[in-house]
Amino acid sequence: MSAQATGIDADQFARAWHDWHREHEARRAGRHGFLAITGLHWLDGEPARFEDAPGAWSSGPDGVVVALDDGEELFVDGSPVRGEHRFGVLPEREGVNAVWGDAVIEVAKRGGYDIVRPRHPDHPLRTGYRGTPAYAPDPRWLTTGRYVAFDEPRPTTVGAVVDGLQHVYDAPGRIDFELDGRALSLTAFGGGASGSLFVLFTDATAGVTTYAASRDLRVEAPDADGKVTIDFNRAVNLPCAYTEFATCPLPPAENRLPIAVEAGEKMPATAAESPQ
Known part of the structure; x- marks a missing residue:
């Protein structure tokens, strides 16, 4: 005991x-929590477009850049952004959430790499979530x-x-x-x-x-x-x-504890394959 x-x-x-x-x-299960993520996009120096986010995204020594097309708009820190926007160099494990309609575009750094992770509240993983x-x-x-x-x-x-x-x-x-x-x-x-x-x-x-x-x-x-x-x-x-x-x-x-801790959350039905 x-x-x-x-x-x-x-x-x-x-x-x-x-x-x-x-x-x-x-x-x-929040509207823009991780259950709403629709993609994990790794950025490099070549501008890339993604189906679940506006604009062309790239990353370099000066940080993340997005080039938005005419008619496309993001809101960053509550202000509208059009054309080219520079997010700057992001600290590790931190990021910025840019608003696009009812979605949020997470721009972050993980493991030394810049990423874009769109979060759409109508994503089936979120809307179909029934608890853990x-x-x-x-x-x-x-x-x-x-x-x-x-x-x-x-x-x-x-x-x-x-x-x-x-x-x-x-x-x-x-x-x-x-x-x-x-x-x-x-x-x-x-x-x-x-x-x-x-x-x-x-x-x-x-x-x-x-x-x-x-x-x-x-x-x-x-x-x-x-x-x-x-x-x-x-x-x-x-x-x-x-x-x-x-x-x-x-x-x-x-x-890695040598005992069976039969407490806390169990494996969810939606668990993805992961390293043992």
Whole structure:
């Protein structure tokens, strides 16, 4: 049993989980969420046109450029754009959303490459989405851990669901914890300015009942003593579990847990093929 499982009101715990998961599902199925993506287009120096986006797109040392035809228009930061527009050099894992009618054209950088990913709210993957199955919430999978900061953040290179693509994350530390009497550890990545963390992991359920490539777990910022709360009931799928147009990272090798974590989201019916 986990360190926090005793003394918890199971009904209240379950209600809180269902509220959280309902909100998570609503965000996932948002009009311009990743279920609305209709294509993943890799840019280079040769202008290219795509059926699901206006204009001709290219990328070079000065960043992404789109050349719109007469009568074509995008809105960037609320302002109309016509003719040629330069998005500039985009930071890794960031991007710009340009509005085109009821669609959004995501312009971003992933793994060092500039991409265009149109998001159309009428995409069948989104309109036909019926939810993601999950294990019943169980306090057994709620535990406490200790965050151990590295002397300095460690650049950590991980693979991706896209062949040949790599992601580099700064890992500020690791989380040590115990579950079912076993001492375990996960390398953690920074989750934002709030000091929160996130971990990418697999376990013995991967490819059986849960998505094979990876699951994502968010962890609130450690307290002054380094204590963190880990709730595997809130482990969720990455976009690549649903669409082939994702560039999701794989977990670092040390984050492949040797136990079956029967908690959190299961494999969706729409799961795409991904690396084991």
